[in-house]
Amino acid sequence: HGEKNNAIVILADALTALERRSNVDLYAPCFISEAFTTAFGDGMSLNFMDEESGELTINAGVIHKEDDHLILEIDIRYPVTDDSERIKKRLSHSIRKVGGELIIRSIAKPYYIDPKDAKVKALLDAFKEVTGIEAEPYAMGGGTYSRVFPDAITFGPGFFNRKKADFLPDGHGGGHGPDEALNIEDWLTAFKIYILSVLKLDAVL
Numbered sequence: 001h002g003e004k005n006n007a008i009v010i011l012a013d014a015l016t017a018l019e020r021r022s023n024v025d026l027y028a029p030c031f032i033s034e035a036f037t038t039a040f041g042d043g044m045s046l047n048f049m050d051e052e053s054g055e056l057t058i059n060a061g062v063i064h065k066e067d068d069h070l071i072l073e074i075d076i077r078y079p080v081t082d083d084s085e086r087i088k089k090r091l092s093h094s095i096r097k098v099g100g101e102l103i104i105r106s107i108a109k110p111y112y113i114d115p116k117d118a119k120v121k122a123l124l125d126a127f128k129e130v131t132g133i134e135a136e137p138y139a140m141g142g143g144t145y146s147r148v149f150p151d152a153i154t155f156g157p158g159f160f161n162r163k164k165a166d167f168l169p170d171g172h173g174g175g176h177g178p179d180e181a182l183n184i185e186d187w188l189t190a191f192k193i194y195i196l197s198v199l200k201l202d203a204v205l
Contacts, residue, residue, distance in 0.1 A: 004036075004038075004039075006036065006039070006059065006060055008032065008036075008060040008061075008063050008072070009032060009033065009036045009060055011029070012029040012030075012032035012033040012036070013033045015029035015030075015033075016029055016030045016033045027098070028070050031098045031100075032060065032072065035094065036058070036060050039057050039058060039059065040055045040056060040057060040058070041056050041057075041058045041076075044058075044090065044091060044094040045090055045094070046058060046076075046087060046090055046091065048078065048079055048082050048087070049079055050079040050080065050081040050082065052079065052080050052081060052112060052139060053079045053080045053081075053110065053112065053139040053141075054079070054139065055079075056076065056077065056078045056079055056082070056087075057076070057077045057141055058074060058075070058076045059074060059075045059076075060072055060073075060074055061073050061074060061075050073105075076091075077110075077141035078110065079110070080110035080111075080112040080139070082110075084107050084109070088102070088104065108143065108147065111146055111147050112139065113151075113153055115136075115137040118204040119151075119153055119201060119204060119205070120137050120153060121204075122197065122200035122201050122203070122204050123153060123155050123197050123200070123201070124136075124137065125200060126193050126196040126197040126199075126200050127193055127197075129196060130189060130192045130193045130196060131189065131193070140154075155197070156190075157182065157186055157187070157189070157190035157193070159186055159189070164181075164183075165181045165183060168181060
């Protein structure tokens with residue numbers, strides 16, 4: 001599943017190697033290193049997947065101490081056809097084996113719309129009519145505004161062949177970054193798609 005790119009897990013791997021060489025008890029880093037061998041739950045037997053949304057992902061996001069307790073905050077995005085109770089039981093079992101406790105902060109149910117839905121087809125038709133590209137709908141792990149509005153579909157100007165801003169170096173200008181950018185040409189194309197999408201959605205709703 002590729003190389004590890006999680007800072008907490010990379011540090012845990014290093015501390016695990018240190019424990020082997022120094023005989024210092026570093027039990028928690030060893031557990032983290034083993035539990036997060038991949039970002040897909042393999043280390044805790046959580047490697048679930050389905051055809052609709054692909055593999056479960058699990059991320060060790062934040063770690064800190066509270067008194068004598070080490071708190072590891074994780075984020076799990078599980079397949080739309082799966083059950084959160086099954087995942088909670090499996091996760092709790094893995095954590096209890098090392099003397100830990102599972103605390104659930106929140107659970108947001110997966111959101112999914114059939115790709116054959118008439119609304120999805122209308123949006124894809126609008127995209128193709130403007131760009132000439134035969135795009136396919138896909139499921140993603142991120143939470144979007146689709147969770148807020150009933151029967152909504154996430155749809156935006158995410159052009160895969162987008163032109164990078166000339167004044168930004170390689171590796172800059174991407175989504176969620178401090179210098180995120182979208183060029184004017186892509187914006188104008190997006191507006192055409194949005195206008196046509198509204199007309200096509202109006203015809204099927």
